[in-house]
Amino acid sequence: AQTVTQSQPEMSVQEAETVTLSCTYDTSESNYYLFWYKQPPSRQMILVIRQEAYKQQNATENRFSVNFQKAAKSFSLKISDSQLGDTAMYFCAFMKPSGFQKLVFGTGTRLLVSP
Amino acid sequence: DTAVSQTPKYLVTQMGNDKSIKCEQNLGHDTMYWYKQDSKKFLKIMFSYNNKELIINETVPNRFSPKSPDKAHLNLHINSLELGDSAVYFCASSRSGGGTDTQYFGPGTRLTVL
Numbered sequence: 001a002q003t004v005t006q007s008q009p010e011m012s013v014q015e016a017e018t019v020t021l022s023c024t025y026d027t028s029e030s031n032y033y034l035f036w037y038k039q040p041p042s043r044q045m046i047l048v049i050r051q052e053a054y055k056q057q058n059a060t061e062n063r064f065s066v067n068f069q070k071a072a073k074s075f076s077l078k079i080s081d082s083q084l085g086d087t088a089m090y091f092c093a094f095m096k097p098s099g100f101q102k103l104v105f106g107t108g109t110r111l112l113v114s115p
Numbered sequence: 116d117t118a119v120s121q122t123p124k125y126l127v128t129q130m131g132n133d134k135s136i137k138c139e140q141n142l143g144h145d146t147m148y149w150y151k152q153d154s155k156k157f158l159k160i161m162f163s164y165n166n167k168e169l170i171i172n173e174t175v176p177n178r179f180s181p182k183s184p185d186k187a188h189l190n191l192h193i194n195s196l197e198l199g200d201s202a203v204y205f206c207a208s209s210r211s212g213g214g215t216d217t218q219y220f221g222p223g224t225r226l227t228v229l
Contacts, residue, residue, distance in 0.1 A: 033214035039156075045205060045220035089156055097214040100146065100170040102160040 002027045002094050006106035013082045013113055020067075021077045021109045023092030029053075033095045034068070034075045035103065040088040048090070051075065052097075082113045118142050119221035121206050127227045128196055135192045136224045138206030144219075146170070146212035147189035149181060152203040152223070161204075164189055165212050193226075201228045 003026045013019040025034070036048040051059045051068050058066050063083075067076045079086055092106040119140045128134050140147065148171075149161040163171035167183045178194040189206060203223045209216040 037220075043203065043223045043225075045207075045223075047217055047219075050217065091158065095214040100163060100165055100212040101214055102148070102163060102171055102173075103150075103158075103218060104160075105158040108156050 002029075002032075002096075002104045004092050004094050004104055004106035006090075006092055006109050008109045009107070010110045010112070013079075013111065015082055015084060015113060015115055017082050018078060018080045019082055019111065021079075021090050021092075021111065023075045023077070023106055025073050025075065025092070025094050025106075027073070027094065029096055031097050033097060034066075035093040035095070036064070036066070036075075036077045037091045037093060037105075038086075038088045039091065039108075040085075045091075049077065079111075084113050084115065087111060087113045119206055119208055119219050121204075121221040121224050123224060124222060125225050125227075127229065129229055130196055130198060132196050133192070133194045134196060134226070135190055136204055136206075136226070138189045138191070138221055140187055140206075140208040140219070140221075142208055142210075142219060144208040144210050145186055146209045146216075147183065147186070148207040148209075148218065149189065149191050150205040150207060150220075152205060154202070158205070162189075162191075163212065170212065196226075196228045198228050201226055 034051045089108045093103045146165045162181045164183045206221040207218040209218045
């Protein structure tokens, strides 16, 4: 079974700074998808970024980018130029690529961005 | 226009009661899901339906019964509610259910069992 580990329960960063959230996973699959979801205090789950394992290029979405290290089974999220609105829980998630699949989530990292 | 909606957003009830949570998506997706987020914020899949058929059924007590009247709706009925059922329940949908498709989440329903 796949497992996803987020070793940082909480992180703090000041506005405009850069922060990196860690995620590691365990799988015997060679192809899969990885995701970062954001859950602000409103509770809504919002997809931040996704990465396909067979693509070597790291995904980027505006201020959000990932460092995907397939051999190390590591998938970290870098948030540049942090904004107050980035304050949220961040969940790393894994999904197999084919058939009907479920998201397997990590335990989350609470990020606080302060002025 | 809300893509995935859930009703109610908050539900407070007594132990032993039966309650339902409704979910609707207007994205034209074929696959819908129920996830449970516990008090420690851990999210876990409960069920998945594809075009009204049950596809994923995790180890969930029989007191939980999903129903999909059509592919745009997936409701969750819970019998004989227990204190441990208190959680936030999220509905989600995706185009076809595979990893190539993004799952879109509803706003969640916070269930409190007293």
